[in-house]
Amino acid sequence: MIKQFIKPARTGAVFLVTCLAASIACASDKTSYPDAAASDPAKLGWMVGAPPPPDRIVRFADGSYFQFPAMRWSVSNFRQLMPTTNVSRGLGAPVPLARALRTDIDALTFVPLGSKEPMTWEQSLAANYTDGIVVLHRGKIVYERYFGVLTPEGQHGAMSMTKSVVGTMGAMLVADGTLDANKKIAEYVPELAKSAFGNATLRQVLDMTTGLKYSEDYADPNAEVWKHAQAGNPLPKPKDYTGPQSYMEYLQTVEPEGEHGEAFAYKTVNTDVLGWVIARVTGRNVAQLLSEKIWQRIGAEQSAYFTVDSIGTPFAGGGLNTGLRDMARFGEMIRNNGQYLGKQIVPKAVVDDIRGGGDKAAFAKAGYDLLKGASYRDMWWVTHNADGAFMARGVYGQRTYIDPKAEMVIVRYASNPVASNSANDPVTIPAFEALAKQLMTHPD
Amino acid sequence: MIKQFIKPARTGAVFLVTCLAASIACASDKTSYPDAAASDPAKLGWMVGAPPPPDRIVRFADGSYFQFPAMRWSVSNFRQLMPTTNVSRGLGAPVPLARALRTDIDALTFVPLGSKEPMTWEQSLAANYTDGIVVLHRGKIVYERYFGVLTPEGQHGAMSMTKSVVGTMGAMLVADGTLDANKKIAEYVPELAKSAFGNATLRQVLDMTTGLKYSEDYADPNAEVWKHAQAGNPLPKPKDYTGPQSYMEYLQTVEPEGEHGEAFAYKTVNTDVLGWVIARVTGRNVAQLLSEKIWQRIGAEQSAYFTVDSIGTPFAGGGLNTGLRDMARFGEMIRNNGQYLGKQIVPKAVVDDIRGGGDKAAFAKAGYDLLKGASYRDMWWVTHNADGAFMARGVYGQRTYIDPKAEMVIVRYASNPVASNSANDPVTIPAFEALAKQLMTHPD
Incomplete structure (x- = not known):
């Protein structure tokens, strides 16, 4: 039911980026959509022409930008739709990623979960509405593809993969003593004292074990996610609007539900709270800090940006x-225990903490059928599989997948019409595991 | 009368960038403003804090972003206020500008026009509310300063200097035969046939000798500039709004006034028409074409962007x-007859055409007291002074000044409260001429 995913004007950017695997609403989407070829944003010609044809114009204000298939254009063009802030790469020379392209990957086969028919790696790309994918093995690019309107010079919405980047910065501040994970949020941001976050610890926020009255059920027009979205929407508010005017104002209104520390509950607002804590203690917002601490130090070839x-x-x-490749640089740096280009960019202790994972029992309560035995730590998803793989996940199939044993990093940007990782996990999980196995058994 | 320059919500970005030297309204602004130090956007702390104090928040929707002194922050942060599109620098290494810094420039003295008191170069920077200035001599940086919130890693609104960049691209398309300067605009863009532009030649548009009913008098609430601004404003239109919804729709409504080819009349819409012609014939908008033809080829250290x-x-x-430095690279490339980094980026014929200037008699009719003997060609201001200097000019004192004889390029970003070059020309003109003389008489 695509209507679940469409809300008229003024709902804003948050929608796109908050819906993730666990959402019941997302997971229940049984609509059949045009396939990757039929919905190819380059073939459909969104925003091409002077002016574009009326039925090929993508607008922010009317919400059409996140309707499928226009959404497939939007995810590579958010800055054309809304205000953004730069994550500067600095002014130095990018450091190219070495290339050792392999020809054995496209033909790799695996069986999707719940299926009996094998699928090839190449078929998996379209099945997951891939916009771009790059695979690093031992730090070299062994595979790289672009589809639709994404190019090497383009930028794609990381969506909820953002959380893992911000979580990493939070963990860095814990590691260097700037933040104490055991302190209550109210100690850092007194404005949140009366909200549900006030008596949560920073650790509970980092691992999303807070007890919050915050529904991301997009089918429910009264779900808190819509209020969050409307508060953060950069467009002027309707005249009769009396609610919160910004993300920070919204966060102060979140009410408690249940106990903190009991169960993992994936709720975007935790990361926004972490961003606020980071800004308060460092004097820099997450975009500025990301530039200073990471993006200027990994040889990035493009500046990034935040909405x-x-x-x-x-x-x-x-x-x-x-x-795409810059996110691969970030992933490769994490795979190398925070070391990259001869510098310790993220402390090894931070990567150790992420890889060690979070509370598996708390995670199990959230009921992710396809992620049994996993956990969530510092806003990363930790599989605890045989390879110790861990990952960042975004709502439309974005993924940064780090397999330490296979010395492999995969970054995928995608625009799957179903706003849930449960839609692509049945293909993604066995595909990525099959590739890891191939790289381990045939390393050259 | 600052009220001239403030219009409530929904007037949009165009305001900032269309007012220039000739405007009667602009030139008549006799308000006294806080000086550069008192209005320093870094000291005032705009948008600093999580959240910023209420009186330090700069918003797009309510128009506060272009009120002085907040405007001094806005001009370095347009992308945080409105949607933008990337002008990619590509993914290669930037080519650093050589440096040969001089210490004799700050103390240089000159007498401002209409004054008897000498002023130093250093004093001129504050007098003109400079945000950043770089001087190249024979291709090397001999002087570079940043003020307020602009940094080497930052990006500043070029405002009407944009016109000279777009005009250069138009002239390139004439030079390679893609466009014929003698053809009527309607031949390229039939949608403009019924507008004032329809029977104007491309040459008249390039040199702004079109006869248009288009007032940039900001004091007049019925001036066409406001309609242009409202059409181009990316925010949703008010419910009762029935006017044009985009720049292109607006351009079709511009009515004739007087004859084409008679007099120079500085009107922003000419450049928007040129942008439309360029997009129509090349299949690329001006941002895409600028990236492809110029920005990726001059060793730029940052991507640029367009609103x-x-x-x-x-x-x-x-x-x-x-x-700042990337605009200097652009200027240096033009100074070198279009050659840069061993490549012919802009045909020499284009630079010759610009330097040769436009119709002086047509220009004289516009009555620029401080630019006597000058002309306008391909959207560049050509002084016809002894050095053959020519320039790009932006509304708040932005300037790219190319002095071929002195082998000098100056790029200045600024945020002068008076939206008119006539406000800074009395200081700028003798300052730049004095520096040119110094570099010629003391070249090392």
């Missing part, structure tokens, strides 16, 4: 947009 | 934002 609300707050829960 | 309207049209008349 912002009407008072310039970067959307920490899902507003990051990057080049 | 866009609600259908993604870059604002050709004033929407470009760049790093």
